[in-house]
Amino acid sequence: MISRESVIKDLHAIQSQSPLVHNITNYVVMNTTANALLAVGASPVMAHAVNEVEDMVKIASSLVINTGTLSKSWIDAMIKAGKTARERDIPMVFDPVGAGATSYRTKTALQIIKECRPRVIRGNASEIMALVNEKGNTKGVDSIATSESALHAARLLTKDTGAVIVISGPVDYIIDNQSAIEVRNGSPMMGKVTGMGCSATALVGAFIAVNRNFLLASAHAMTVMGIAGELAAKKSDGPGTMQMHFLDELYTLSDKEIADLFDVK
Amino acid sequence: MISRESVIKDLHAIQSQSPLVHNITNYVVMNTTANALLAVGASPVMAHAVNEVEDMVKIASSLVINTGTLSKSWIDAMIKAGKTARERDIPMVFDPVGAGATSYRTKTALQIIKECRPRVIRGNASEIMALVNEKGNTKGVDSIATSESALHAARLLTKDTGAVIVISGPVDYIIDNQSAIEVRNGSPMMGKVTGMGCSATALVGAFIAVNRNFLLASAHAMTVMGIAGELAAKKSDGPGTMQMHFLDELYTLSDKEIADLFDVK
Amino acid sequence: MISRESVIKDLHAIQSQSPLVHNITNYVVMNTTANALLAVGASPVMAHAVNEVEDMVKIASSLVINTGTLSKSWIDAMIKAGKTARERDIPMVFDPVGAGATSYRTKTALQIIKECRPRVIRGNASEIMALVNEKGNTKGVDSIATSESALHAARLLTKDTGAVIVISGPVDYIIDNQSAIEVRNGSPMMGKVTGMGCSATALVGAFIAVNRNFLLASAHAMTVMGIAGELAAKKSDGPGTMQMHFLDELYTLSDKEIADLFDVK
Numbered sequence: 001m002i003s004r005e006s007v008i009k010d011l012h013a014i015q016s017q018s019p020l021v022h023n024i025t026n027y028v029v030m031n032t033t034a035n036a037l038l039a040v041g042a043s044p045v046m047a048h049a050v051n052e053v054e055d056m057v058k059i060a061s062s063l064v065i066n067t068g069t070l071s072k073s074w075i076d077a078m079i080k081a082g083k084t085a086r087e088r089d090i091p092m093v094f095d096p097v098g099a100g101a102t103s104y105r106t107k108t109a110l111q112i113i114k115e116c117r118p119r120v121i122r123g124n125a126s127e128i129m130a131l132v133n134e135k136g137n138t139k140g141v142d143s144i145a146t147s148e149s150a151l152h153a154a155r156l157l158t159k160d161t162g163a164v165i166v167i168s169g170p171v172d173y174i175i176d177n178q179s180a181i182e183v184r185n186g187s188p189m190m191g192k193v194t195g196m197g198c199s200a201t202a203l204v205g206a207f208i209a210v211n212r213n214f215l216l217a218s219a220h221a222m223t224v225m226g227i228a229g230e231l232a233a234k235k236s237d238g239p240g241t242m243q244m245h246f247l248d249e250l251y252t253l254s255d256k257e258i259a260d261l262f263d264v265k
Numbered sequence: 266m267i268s269r270e271s272v273i274k275d276l277h278a279i280q281s282q283s284p285l286v287h288n289i290t291n292y293v294v295m296n297t298t299a300n301a302l303l304a305v306g307a308s309p310v311m312a313h314a315v316n317e318v319e320d321m322v323k324i325a326s327s328l329v330i331n332t333g334t335l336s337k338s339w340i341d342a343m344i345k346a347g348k349t350a351r352e353r354d355i356p357m358v359f360d361p362v363g364a365g366a367t368s369y370r371t372k373t374a375l376q377i378i379k380e381c382r383p384r385v386i387r388g389n390a391s392e393i394m395a396l397v398n399e400k401g402n403t404k405g406v407d408s409i410a411t412s413e414s415a416l417h418a419a420r421l422l423t424k425d426t427g428a429v430i431v432i433s434g435p436v437d438y439i440i441d442n443q444s445a446i447e448v449r450n451g452s453p454m455m456g457k458v459t460g461m462g463c464s465a466t467a468l469v470g471a472f473i474a475v476n477r478n479f480l481l482a483s484a485h486a487m488t489v490m491g492i493a494g495e496l497a498a499k500k501s502d503g504p505g506t507m508q509m510h511f512l513d514e515l516y517t518l519s520d521k522e523i524a525d526l527f528d529v530k
Numbered sequence: 531m532i533s534r535e536s537v538i539k540d541l542h543a544i545q546s547q548s549p550l551v552h553n554i555t556n557y558v559v560m561n562t563t564a565n566a567l568l569a570v571g572a573s574p575v576m577a578h579a580v581n582e583v584e585d586m587v588k589i590a591s592s593l594v595i596n597t598g599t600l601s602k603s604w605i606d607a608m609i610k611a612g613k614t615a616r617e618r619d620i621p622m623v624f625d626p627v628g629a630g631a632t633s634y635r636t637k638t639a640l641q642i643i644k645e646c647r648p649r650v651i652r653g654n655a656s657e658i659m660a661l662v663n664e665k666g667n668t669k670g671v672d673s674i675a676t677s678e679s680a681l682h683a684a685r686l687l688t689k690d691t692g693a694v695i696v697i698s699g700p701v702d703y704i705i706d707n708q709s710a711i712e713v714r715n716g717s718p719m720m721g722k723v724t725g726m727g728c729s730a731t732a733l734v735g736a737f738i739a740v741n742r743n744f745l746l747a748s749a750h751a752m753t754v755m756g757i758a759g760e761l762a763a764k765k766s767d768g769p770g771t772m773q774m775h776f777l778d779e780l781y782t783l784s785d786k787e788i789a790d791l792f793d794v795k
Contacts, residue, residue: 020670028295028311030558030599034724039769044724045628045670046558049601052634059631060670069295071314071338073601098310101324104317140285140310140325192516194299194309238513239304248768251722293560293576334560336579336603363575366589369582405550405575405590457781459564459574503778504569 002181002219004259010211010220011253015041019061019209023202024048024078026068026097029195032243033064033202039250040224042206048074053081061209063090064202065118067108068097068141075108082116091208093218094118094163095201098141100130113161119214121157122166122201125150132156147171151180164214166222168200174219181219184263185226187233193243200225219264227261228253267446267484269524275476275485276518280306284326284474288467289313289343291333291362294460297508298329298467304515305489307471313339318346326474328355329467330383332373333362333406340373347381356473358483359383359428360466363406365395378426384479386422387431387466390415397421412436416445429479431487433465439484446484449528450491452498458508465490484529492526493518532711532749534789540741540750541783545571549591549739553732554578554608556598556627559725562773563594563732569780570754572736578604583611591739593620594732595648597638598627598671605638612646621738623748624648624693625731628671630660643691649744651687652696652731655680662686677701681710694744696752698730704749711749714793715756717763723773730755749794757791758783 020043025033030046037044047056050073057063063085065078085092094116096109109131113121121131124143128150147169154165158176167173172183190196203221211217231253232245285308290298295311302309312321315338322328328350330343350357359381361374374396378386386396389408397418412434419430423441432438437448455461468486476482496518497510550573555563560576567574577586580603587593593615595608615622624646626639639661643651651661654673658680677699684695688706697703702713720726733751741747761783762775 018669022670026311027292027557028299031296031561031724034558035769035773038722038724043669043672045631046556046599047628047632048599049634051602052600052632055632055634056670069311069313070317072316098312101310102312102317102320104314104320139283139308140287140321142308192303194296194303236513238516239300240509240512240516243300243512244509244770244774247770247773248766251768251770291576292557293564296561334576334578335582337581363577366575367577367582367585369579369585404548404573405552405586407573457568459561459568501778503781504565505774505777505781508565508777509774 002216002264004262006216007220007223007262008255008258010207010217011224013210014206017210018043019206020045020059021062021064021205021209022047022057022060023064024081025064025066025198028068029198032195033199035247036199036250037202037206039247040203040206048077050077050080053077054084057081057084057090058088060090062205063092064205065092065112066095066097066198066201067105068198070105070108078112079115082112086117091119091214092116093120093122093201093204093208095198096123096127096131099123099127101140106130118163119208120164120166120204120218122168122204124197125167125169128157128165128167129153147173164218166218168197172222174215174222176215179215182265183219183222183226185223185230185261187229189233189236189242190229192239223262223264224253227258230261231257267481267529269527271481272485272488273520273523275472275482276489278475279471282475283308284471285310285324286327286329286470286474287312287322287325288329289346290329290331290463293333294463297460298464300512301464301515302467302471304512305468305471313342315342315345318342319349322346322349322355323353325355327470328357329470330357330377331360331362331463331466332370333463335370335373343377344380347377351382356384356479357381358385358387358466358469358473360463361388361392361396364388364392366405371395383428384473385429385431385469385483387433387469389462390432390434393422393430393432394418412438429483431469431483433462437487439480439487441480444480447530448484448487448491450488450495450526452494454498454501454507455494457504488527488529489518492523495526496522532746532794534792536746537750537753537792538785538788540737540747541754543740544736547740548573549736550575550589551592551594551735551739552577552587552590553594554611555594555596555728558598559728562725563729565777566729566780567732567736569777570733570736578607580607580610583607584614587611587614587620588618590620592735593622594735595622595642596625596627596728596731597635598728600635600638608642609645612642616647621649621744622646623650623652623731623734623738625728626653626657626661629653629657631670636660648693649738650694650696650734650748652698652734654727655697655699658687658695658697659683677703694748696748698727702752704745704752706745709745712795713749713752713756715753715760715791717759719763719766719772720759722769753792753794754783757788760791761787
């Protein structure tokens, strides 16, 4: 069961273990997600060369794959890293950025899921719907659909893949075959900063590195993300200050803040 | 005719329509320009794979091509996207970053202009001069020449290509075969933050997505850029705070601020 | 001899000459290091295409090579640029990010050192140790070893390569065959922001562009880095504000601040 205490426990575990999180992600957010991982206490590394991803993932505690900016050689590296991670039982989270926007993205996402079998898939409503061939009305990389509308798709997807599915939006849904958790933390300002979804995925990477209950770990990550976002939004005048305060809040997040703001069922 | 009202009208149009702006840009500024587009109300997407640029540009309202960091496969994708955009009459703005610094950049820029026929070309004085084989004294990606010195080159370039030419600098000149607009808004602090020129180009992308008068749309973009820059500079102690406040100001820019600060002829 | 005055003199030289610094660096930090170079008064350019790196480096005052995110075509460009720089006697600084983490990174770093003969090599303790085949306990791109533990490795490396070696950490060591300088400036908060090590390397690039005494120039860069970091940390609540204030402090750094905080022997 998720609780204030379970969130706090995992966050402390990340801070004390500083797990190495291997990221193969997109150009737009590399700096942002590396900083988010550092702020939460993890140790990020980015490596995408086909020649080194196997070696890198073998020393990592988790793997984050994100298809925000794709090309052939990157896809090859993602699949090689993802397969190695699965063989070695190193947990992987997958972010199918822009699935549904082009058939190339949708196909690539499905191929990665099939070949790498990620433990967690996190996307917005449109992306999750695109993965099960439902119309999600993607607008580039942004979703027009609501999280609620993607719940059916998520249930199909978790059944088909065995992965925990995270749909992020005003309410985040984290589901597997048995359970569903709703994280109500967060702020609309988070949607005004590029890469917030990608940062959420990276944080899931940090939490699954320290907790093998992937449903709970994912929900913990989304809770921490949402609470830091709420706290940052209160201090922010726009997306510039939001981006900055978000990192500060992630870094200084206290047990009391988590306990006070926890809004999950 | 450009006026306070015409600037405000276009900005509102971006905020209400949230046009999808497809960017193929450089690694240095991807995050910066995505955030600037989000802040102004547009919906940015980055995609550079030859396999998907056609599909992506077809669903976009405008295309932004920027040659800040080049390589073979990226150039192929830029040209494919640009040609598709032209065929479909999706407006494209082109930023020839560093033209004049190396012959590779100059040649690539000329090739893109020839094959894709952009609606708008935005550069600093040196870059615009390099495109018509005038010596612009480029220093890497920065210009030593003044905007005024590039006016002759810009007139040749607009005549030759039919594109609106934007020369940015302390005064921005926006010209086509008939007209010239001077935007005097802006702040010297903008030159201390990397990617401000690229953000200007991205904003032009947002404005040409909602206004087919490309001369006016470009001037509107440069005005909004300059006013947000002025407002941000007043609050800033250096380039770090400048970068942050600039996004906030873009996001919160009011009709009154535009009306009060508008300095265009 | 390093002194308050020698640091200030070089910083003024950068601000007045605005040297063009050519960077072939990693995706994560490109924006960060470009902004750091601009803030200190240099003129950064990023270019990585095999077709243009020779032309670009020929007009540059120094070259920065950083292996944070590698792939085949980038390595080819790095070596081509580095060889050209050496032939033309344009000083190069090399940052072997993640050496020791994978054999691909270690081998690539050694190849670059052998073929390009950089004037300065800057890394954390683990990276420097990996280059001479000592176990440095690298964790991805972060070091677990202390700077002191890498001194022996650095002495071997400077003897073998003729390069000045910079080991950064709580105390930075800058050594060549004759001398060793210890820079005690800095703040633990610098380790909480991604790309601070890469920014240090970029600043070394700016200083070796104006001072051919590479030992002193490197120590000056690390002193300016450390003092700006200290000043920024005092104003910061976490890594978000730290990143922002660091750029402001670099930009506004006064002779008096350098003189007051200088902590070097």
